[in-house]
Amino acid sequence: MIRLHHVPFTRSFRILWLLQEMGIESEVARYSITDGSLRSEAFLKISPAGRVPALEIDGQVLFESGAITEYLCETRPEHGFGRPPGHPERVAWLEWIHYAETMAHLIANLNLQWVFLRDPATRSPVLLKIETKRLALTLAPLERALAAQDHILPSGFSAADTMLGYNLLAVPHFVRLDPYPAIRAYLDRIAARPAYRAARAIDGPQRFYAQDFYELTDA
Ligand SMILES: N[C@@H](CCC(=O)N[C@@H](CS)C(=O)NCC(=O)O)C(=O)O
Incomplete structure (x- = not known):
């Protein structure tokens, strides 16, 4: 299981x-960030910081999306989504896998401010400005890579795309993508992938963000 x-x-x-x-079938246990279920004693035994994802597989429980991604690629190399030691793209693959978290912590800070703070008066405009700018800065290297090739790595689709692709779903809620045509075209390519569509269908309609775009006004 x-x-x-x-x-x-x-x-x-x-x-x-x-x-x-x-093509791996799995059971999906769903939680909400706001109902306390990620802080239950039972869930903290699965994921010690009360975070998702966690994956039960091969008789063990793994947490941290990057670690899970590396584990899946190493234990299921036949799919070709990893770049093993010795591969010419090994270093770039590792860098992008972990770069995804450099981006995601900025997204998480913006989520906290825009989505999870109940009282808008407690938002910090300074923090919002800084974190939005820092998130926008992370897009330039991606735009450069994707202007030269269809996927993050020159040789084609890999788990670096699944790590970064999630970020790029969230980014347009905070940063306008008009100056990033290669990223926009990449999002269209991703959206056409059958596995991506299947995952989105399991995920259900996007209800995380109540607004299409979050922007500071001077008012
Ligand atoms: N570095 C971890 C971060 C995991 C993480 O923070 N996940 C968020 C959702 S994107 C979470 O579970 N948040 C729950 C909370 O902060 O209470 C990973 O990549 O798995």
Whole structure:
């Protein structure tokens, strides 16, 4: 039995999607970030910081999306989504897998401010400005890579795409993508992938963001 612990439209989507790309069937246990279920004693035994994703697989429980991604690619190399030691793209693959978290912590800070703070008066405009700018800065290297090739790595689709692809679903809620045509075209390519579509269908309609775009006004 393979079971993914998941909150729709969060980092656990990376694993939901990668499992679909690999054709691996899994049970999906769903949680909400706001109802306390991620802090239950039972869930903290699965994921010690009370975070998703966590994946029960091969008789063990793994947490951290990057670690789960590397594990799945190493234990299921036949799908070709990893770049093993010695591969010419090994370093780039590792860099992008982990770069995804450099981006995602900025997205998480913006989610906290825009989505989870109940009282808008407690938002910090300074923090929002800084974190939005820092998130926009992370897009330039991606735009450069994707202007030169269809996927993050020159040789084609890999788990670097499932790690970063989730971020790029969230980014347009905070940063306008008009100056990033290669990223926009990449999002269209991703959206056409059958495994991505299957993962989105399991995920359900996007309900994480109540607004299409979050923007500071001077008022
Ligand atoms: N570095 C971890 C971060 C996991 C993480 O923070 N996940 C968020 C969802 S995107 C979460 O579970 N948040 C719940 C909370 O903060 O209470 C990973 O990549 O798995």
